[in-house]
Amino acid sequence: MKQVFIYSRFSLLLVILFSMKNTMAKENHQVQAPIQKVHVFRTQALVQRSIHVELEAGIHRLHIEQVSPYIVNNHVEANTESGKILAVQVFNNFLNEKDKLPAVQALEDSVQTVQAAINELQADLESIQMQKEVLMSNKVIGGAQSGLKADELEDVLLVFQKKLAEFKTEITQINLSKSKLNALLEKLKLQLNAIQEGNVALNNEIVITLELGGPLAIRTIAIQYLVDHVSWKPVYDLSIANANAPAQFVLNASISQASGENWENVQMQLATNDPVIGMEKPELSTLFATFYNPIPMPKLSMAYGSEAAMAPAAKDQNNWVDVPTVQNEIALTFEIPGLQSVYSDNKSYTVQLKQFQLPVELSYAVVPKLSESVYVMAKLPIDELLAQLNAEAKIYYNNLYAGTVYIQNTPNDTLVLTLGKDQRLTCKRSKVKEMSSKSFFGGTKTESRKYELLIHNGAAQAIQLKIEDQIPVSTDKEIAVVLKEASGAQIDAEQGKLNWLLNVKPNETLKLQFSFDVSYPSNRQLNPF
Numbered sequence: 001m002k003q004v005f006i007y008s009r010f011s012l013l014l015v016i017l018f019s020m021k022n023t024m025a026k027e028n029h030q031v032q033a034p035i036q037k038v039h040v041f042r043t044q045a046l047v048q049r050s051i052h053v054e055l056e057a058g059i060h061r062l063h064i065e066q067v068s069p070y071i072v073n074n075h076v077e078a079n080t081e082s083g084k085i086l087a088v089q090v091f092n093n094f095l096n097e098k099d100k101l102p103a104v105q106a107l108e109d110s111v112q113t114v115q116a117a118i119n120e121l122q123a124d125l126e127s128i129q130m131q132k133e134v135l136m137s138n139k140v141i142g143g144a145q146s147g148l149k150a151d152e153l154e155d156v157l158l159v160f161q162k163k164l165a166e167f168k169t170e171i172t173q174i175n176l177s178k179s180k181l182n183a184l185l186e187k188l189k190l191q192l193n194a195i196q197e198g199n200v201a202l203n204n205e206i207v208i209t210l211e212l213g214g215p216l217a218i219r220t221i222a223i224q225y226l227v228d229h230v231s232w233k234p235v236y237d238l239s240i241a242n243a244n245a246p247a248q249f250v251l252n253a254s255i256s257q258a259s260g261e262n263w264e265n266v267q268m269q270l271a272t273n274d275p276v277i278g279m280e281k282p283e284l285s286t287l288f289a290t291f292y293n294p295i296p297m298p299k300l301s302m303a304y305g306s307e308a309a310m311a312p313a314a315k316d317q318n319n320w321v322d323v324p325t326v327q328n329e330i331a332l333t334f335e336i337p338g339l340q341s342v343y344s345d346n347k348s349y350t351v352q353l354k355q356f357q358l359p360v361e362l363s364y365a366v367v368p369k370l371s372e373s374v375y376v377m378a379k380l381p382i383d384e385l386l387a388q389l390n391a392e393a394k395i396y397y398n399n400l401y402a403g404t405v406y407i408q409n410t411p412n413d414t415l416v417l418t419l420g421k422d423q424r425l426t427c428k429r430s431k432v433k434e435m436s437s438k439s440f441f442g443g444t445k446t447e448s449r450k451y452e453l454l455i456h457n458g459a460a461q462a463i464q465l466k467i468e469d470q471i472p473v474s475t476d477k478e479i480a481v482v483l484k485e486a487s488g489a490q491i492d493a494e495q496g497k498l499n500w501l502l503n504v505k506p507n508e509t510l511k512l513q514f515s516f517d518v519s520y521p522s523n524r525q526l527n528p529f
Contacts (some may be wrong), residue, residue: 033064037267042274045230051221057213066202068259072226076206082219083212091205107192114185125174132167202260230257232270236393240378243362247380251354258346265339273331323353332388365466368429368453376419382409424458445522450515457504467500471516472529480519487512
């Protein structure tokens with residue numbers, strides 16, 4: 001009876017241990033977690049993966065290999081509706097680096113082959129040099145008491161000379177072959193570096209421990225993490241045909257990444273914000289009123305600051321097309337349709353985001369004091385998109401590339417661009433010499449200046465031309481500047497600017513004149529003006 005009791009207790013203990021073993025068992029699974037979606041910020045990206053694996057009840061450990069080494073703070077989020085996530089960890093597993101690209105392997109093999117050939121040539125060269133040194137160190141011919149006969153000496157010298165010539169030829173050929181192989185080796189290394197750019201070792205591994213209940217079933221686990229070495233920037237293409245057609249804008253996104261992970265056929269979003277910047281509101285410190293006490297600063301110490309312009313009120317976006325957008329309080333997000341591919345090669349991939357139109361007003365402007373060239377100017381309103389996305393813009397005027405400018409928001413919500421020079425229009429500025437004189441009256445000296453502007457329109461259509469010139473502005477009460485003639489110019493006395501707005505007919509030539517006097521004490525001298 002006692003033996004049965006002991007046996008029963010032992011059996012019960014085995015059942016309990018077996019049950020605990022089944023409950024606490026952690027089964028390891030190597031699983032695939034393809035990238036489904038990438039949310040790209042300005043300098044980082046949120047990578048979202050999905051796991052679909054058949055698992056039964058219990059505790060399981062899922063291993064996702066070959067993950068980017070640039071996960072921010074090694075932080076990964078995971079969730080599932082099938083059970084409970086117990087732990088998410090990121091490990092360095094240097095035994096699970098990704099396979100090399102075939103092109104990389106081929107180039108590395110070629111580098112090794114060429115390097116081996118160079119080493120062989122170097123060994124041959126050293127062997128010849130050693131033979132030459134042995135030959136040169138044994139120049140003493142014959143014994144100490146007796147020498148060689150003349151005919152024997154001549155034969156030895158001929159052999160000696162022939163051998164040195166052979167050495168010279170072989171050394172020249174080896175050096176030539178080495179030079180060619182070194183040039184080839186350099187090209188192979190450059191090509192290898194170009195292919196390997198952005199191709200980093202994927203030695204990170206994500207391990208997810210989860211507890212599941214219920215029968216054997218397909219379980220879905222979603223994971224996401226933030227990675228560095230990613231960026232995107234907006235780029236505009238702006239085409240202006242003429243004054244009667246609206247300006248055509250194309251907004252492109254230039255995306256590049258070297259995270260180590262290739263984003264192949266993934267859903268993609270682009271956001272204008274950056275999680276790294278602006279996470280905390282700046283705080284004002286107490287501003288004390290104190291006496292000025294200058295402190296000498298090092299000459300090389302410089303500081304720069306800037307303030308971002310405030311975006312204007314929202315405007316009509318009905319002319320936006322292509323990519324849907326989501327606007328919230330902190331960012332503008334572009335929902336790119338279809339699937340996109342951006343590889344980890346640090347190269348730029350372009351995605352078109354928007355096409356839209358804005359009204360444009362063309363005008364002509366010239367500053368003849370600085371240049372006789374007449375410039376074509378374009379004036380456009382700044383809408384909400386341009387206000388938020390300051391970026392470089394490639395300008396095309398009349399289907400020709402005009403240059404690249406940087407578009408940024410302005411306080412008056414208006415964008416003014418220079419499209420280039422119009423060679424059909426000229427504005428020459430000349431001094432009327434007979435009117436330039438110096439006069440003395442008492443203790444005052446007066447200098448007179450008179451300038452003539454000659455405007456010619458060689459175009460087939462009338463144009464509206466803005467002309468800017470200037471007169472001196474006095475900075476001292478002893479200096480008096482008097483404008484005598486302005487030909488109808490609008491005058492900015494504070495800045496000393498003269499502005500004309502003229503309608504110039506086709507093939508018309510106009511003439512403008514302006515003159516002024518500058519008076520100052522005769523015992524003083526003015527800076528040139």
